Amino acid sequence: MTRESFDLQLDSLQESLLALSSMVEEALLESVENLKRRDVAASRMLIKRDKEIDNRRYAIELEALTLIATQQPMAGDMRRLAATLFIANELERIGDYAKGMSRVNIRIGDESLMKPLIDIPRMAAIGQSMIHRAMEAFVTRNVELAYAVIDDDEAVDALHDQIYAELMTLLFQDVSKIRQANLLLMAAHNLERAADRATNISERAIYSVTGEMIDYGWENDVS
Amino acid sequence: MNPNNSNGTPAANGKYILQADKLNVHYGNFHAVRDVSINFERNKITALIGPSGCGKSTVLRSLNRMNDLVDTARIDGHVRFYGKNLYDPDVDAAEVRRRIGMVFQKPNPFPKSIYDNIAWGVRVNGVRSNMDDIVEQALRGAALWDEVKDKLKQSGLSLSGGQQQRLCIARAIAIRPDIILMDEPASALDPIATLRIEELMTELVKDYTIVIVTHNMQQAARVSDYTAFFSVTPDRTGYLEEFGQTNQIFTSPQSQITEDYITGRFG
Numbered sequence: 130m131t132r133e134s135f136d137l138q139l140d141s142l143q144e145s146l147l148a149l150s151s152m153v154e155e156a157l158l159e160s161v162e163n164l165k166r167r168d169v170a171a172s173r174m175l176i177k178r179d180k181e182i183d184n185r186r187y188a189i190e191l192e193a194l195t196l197i198a199t200q201q202p203m204a205g206d207m208r209r210l211a212a213t214l215f216i217a218n219e220l221e222r223i224g225d226y227a228k229g230m231s232r233v234n235i236r237i238g239d240e241s242l243m244k245p246l247i248d249i250p251r252m253a254a255i256g257q258s259m260i261h262r263a264m265e266a267f268v269t270r271n272v273e274l275a276y277a278v279i280d281d282d283e284a285v286d287a288l289h290d291q292i293y294a295e296l297m298t299l300l301f302q303d304v305s306k307i308r309q310a311n312l313l314l315m316a317a318h319n320l321e322r323a324a325d326r327a328t329n330i331s332e333r334a335i336y337s338v339t340g341e342m343i344d345y346g347w348e349n350d351v352s
Numbered sequence: 353m354n355p356n357n358s359n360g361t362p363a364a365n366g367k368y369i370l371q372a373d374k375l376n377v378h379y380g381n382f383h384a385v386r387d388v389s390i391n392f393e394r395n396k397i398t399a400l401i402g403p404s405g406c407g408k409s410t411v412l413r414s415l416n417r418m419n420d421l422v423d424t425a426r427i428d429g430h431v432r433f434y435g436k437n438l439y440d441p442d443v444d445a446a447e448v449r450r451r452i453g454m455v456f457q458k459p460n461p462f463p464k465s466i467y468d469n470i471a472w473g474v475r476v477n478g479v480r481s482n483m484d485d486i487v488e489q490a491l492r493g494a495a496l497w498d499e500v501k502d503k504l505k506q507s508g509l510s511l512s513g514g515q516q517q518r519l520c521i522a523r524a525i526a527i528r529p530d531i532i533l534m535d536e537p538a539s540a541l542d543p544i545a546t547l548r549i550e551e552l553m554t555e556l557v558k559d560y561t562i563v564i565v566t567h568n569m570q571q572a573a574r575v576s577d578y579t580a581f582f583s584v585t586p587d588r589t590g591y592l593e594e595f596g597q598t599n600q601i602f603t604s605p606q607s608q609i610t611e612d613y614i615t616g617r618f619g
Binding site: 201203204207339340 | 570573
C-alpha cells in the first residue's frame with residue numbers, strides 16, 4: 130500500500146462521523162421520550178447539549194477540508210470526502226430537529242397532552258433506524274441498503290399525514306386545543322424532516338460508491 | 353495530409369483532428385505499446401497519464417513520427433491526421449512535424465537570440481517577409497512578449513527556465529502548426545512557472561489542439577478536457593486502460609486500475 134497514512138486518516142474521519150451520528154440518533158429519541166414523559170428540564174438540557182453536536186460537525190468539516198488540501202484526493206477518495214462533508218451537515222441539522230422537538234415540549238409546558246403519543250414515537254423510531262442504516266450503508270458501501278432506507282421514508286410521511294388528520298379531527302371537537310395541536314404538528318414535522326435528511330445521507334452513500342447523484346422523491350415533490 | 357491547410361485552419365469538418373488506430377510500437381524485440389486507439393478532438397487538450405514505462409511518451413512521439421528518429425523503432429497501425437495516415441509512404445515526415453509540433457520536458461532554446469530562436473524555424477519553412485510581426489505574434493501567443501520585447505537580441509539561454517519553455521512554445525507556434533504535442537512541459541519548472549504554462553495552454557487551445565504527457569495528475573486534472581490513462585502489463589507492454597472526459601476520469605473512473613492509480617494506491 131502506498132497511502133497507508135491517508136487511509137488511516139480517512140478511517141479516523143469515518144469514526145468521527147459515526148460518533149456524531151450516534152449522538153444525533155440518541156438526541157432524536159431522547160427528545161421524543163422527554164415529550165412523552167413531559168420532562169421539560171431534560172428538554173432544556175438537550176438544547177444545551179446541541180452545541181456539542183455543532184462542535185463535532187465543525188471538527189469533522191475541518192478535518193475533511195484539511196485532507197482535501199493536503200492529500201489531493203481523487204476519484205473514490207474525493208467522493209468519500211465530499212460525502213462526509215455533506216453527511217456531517219445533514220447530521221447536524223437532524224440534531225437541530227431534536228432541538229426543535231425539545232422546544233415544543235418546553236412550550237407545551239405543564240399542560241397535559243391532548244392525546245397519548247403513539248405515532249410520534251413511531252416516527253422517531255423509524256427515523257432513528259433510517260439514520261442508523263443510512264450511516265451503515267455509507268460505511269459498508271452498501272448501495273442496496275441505502276435504497277432500502279430511502280424506501281422507508283414513505284412510512285414516515287404516511288405517519289405524518291395520519292397525525293395531521295388525527296389532530297385536525299380532535300381540533301374540530303375542541304377548538305381550545307389549537308395551540309397544542311399546532312405544537313404537536315410542529316413536532317411531527319421535525320421528525321418528518323429528520324427522515325428526509327436520512328434519505329439525503331443514503332443518496333450520498335450511493336454517490337460515494339457509484340459516483341451517481343440521485344435525487345430520490347424529486348418527482349413526488351413536484352407532482 | 354491536406355496540402356491546402358498550412359495555417360492551422362481546420363480543413364476537415366470532422367470532430368477529430370487526429371486518430372490513433374490499433375497503434376503498436378516495437379523497439380527491436382521489445383513490444384512497447386499495444387493496440388492503442390484514441391481519437392483526439394480538435395481544439396481540446398488531451399492528457400496522457402500513467403506510471404513510468406506505460407508507453408505514454410512513446411505514443412506521443414508516434415503522433416508526429418518522432419519515433420522515426422529511433423533506428424530500432426517499428427510502428428504498426430495507423431495515425432490519421434485529417435483522415436490521412438501519417439505513416440503512408442507518400443507522407444513527408446518533416447511536413448508532419450511542421451504541422452504537429454512538439455515541446456519537450458527540458459526547455460531547449462537554440463544558443464541564439466530570442467528573436468532568432470523564433471525566426472529560424474519560420475525561415476527554414478520558406479517564409480521571409482514580415483518576420484518582425486511573426487516573431488511578435490508568436491511571443492504574444494506564448495505570453496512572453498511583455499517580458500522580452502526590450503531584449504529580443506539577448507540570448508534565449510539568458511531567460512529563466514519558465515521563460516525558456518514559453519520561448520520554445522513560441523517557436524513551436526510561429527510556424528502555425530495544427531497540433532502541439534507536449535512531453536511533460538512543466539516538469540522541470542517551479543510551481544509558479546508551471547501554472548503559467550498551464551494558463552498558457554488554456555489560451556493556446558483556442559487555436560490549437562494540444563496533447564500533453566504529464567506525470568502530474570493534478571496538472572492533467574486542471575488543464576485537460578480528456579484524459580487517457582495508460583497502464584502496463586507484467587511483460588512491460590504499455591496499453592490504454594481507460595479514456596474519457598477528464599472530470600469523469602478523476603471523479604468516477606470506470607476501471608479499478610485507473611482508480612487505484614489516480615488515488616495513489618498503485619504505480
